[in-house]
Amino acid sequence: MRKINVVAAILQKDGQVLSAQRGYGEFEGNWEFPGGKIEIGETPQEALHREIKEELGIEIQVNDLFDTVEYDYLEFHLIMQCYLCKITEGNIMLNEHKVIKWLGRENIDSVEWLPADIKLVERLKNSLL
Numbered sequence: 001m002r003k004i005n006v007v008a009a010i011l012q013k014d015g016q017v018l019s020a021q022r023g024y025g026e027f028e029g030n031w032e033f034p035g036g037k038i039e040i041g042e043t044p045q046e047a048l049h050r051e052i053k054e055e056l057g058i059e060i061q062v063n064d065l066f067d068t069v070e071y072d073y074l075e076f077h078l079i080m081q082c083y084l085c086k087i088t089e090g091n092i093m094l095n096e097h098k099v100i101k102w103l104g105r106e107n108i109d110s111v112e113w114l115p116a117d118i119k120l121v122e123r124l125k126n127s128l129l
């Protein structure tokens with residue numbers, strides 16, 4: 001099966017994380033951590049800076065790797081590295097997403113996450129204050 005290498009940013013602020021609703025494509029309407037495919041020659045960190053600038057128009061600090069998710073979709077095998085991040089500069093613009101929400105422990109389950117994210121979100125929930 002085709003493999004896709006993706007990076008995702010778990011943006012943290014005041015005990016909450018940023019969730020974004022996909023605005024187009026196959027998974028339109030589902031919620032995810034912003035990010036995207038790693039391009040040839042890029043480090044995961046470089047890919048994250050690029051994707052987050054493109055999608056949300058902000059600069060970030062990339063901290064620790066929180067988890068690497070592997071998931072079999074029908075058409076491809078996803079390998080997604082998820083980094084804890086902080087916003088360092090700029091105001092969020094929605095260049096690709098419909099809407100964003102900051103979610104905490106009590107409501108992180110309230111949106112329809114992409115299938116690959118469900119276990120990750122459970123783990124994250126336990127680590128949020």
Ligand SMILES: Nc1nc2c([nH]c(=O)n2[C@H]2C[C@H](O)[C@@H](COP(=O)(O)OP(=O)(O)OP(=O)(O)O)O2)c(=O)[nH]1
Nearest residue numbers: 006007008032033034035036037078114115116117
């Ligand atoms: N960014 C992101 N992608 C996720 C998450 N969960 C999940 O299953 N995915 C999947 C959906 C997509 O198949 C893939 C990400 O690829 P993408 O299509 O957003 O990547 P991209 O920005 O490079 O997009 P494109 O140029 O190919 O349109 O990973 C998540 O939390 N965040």
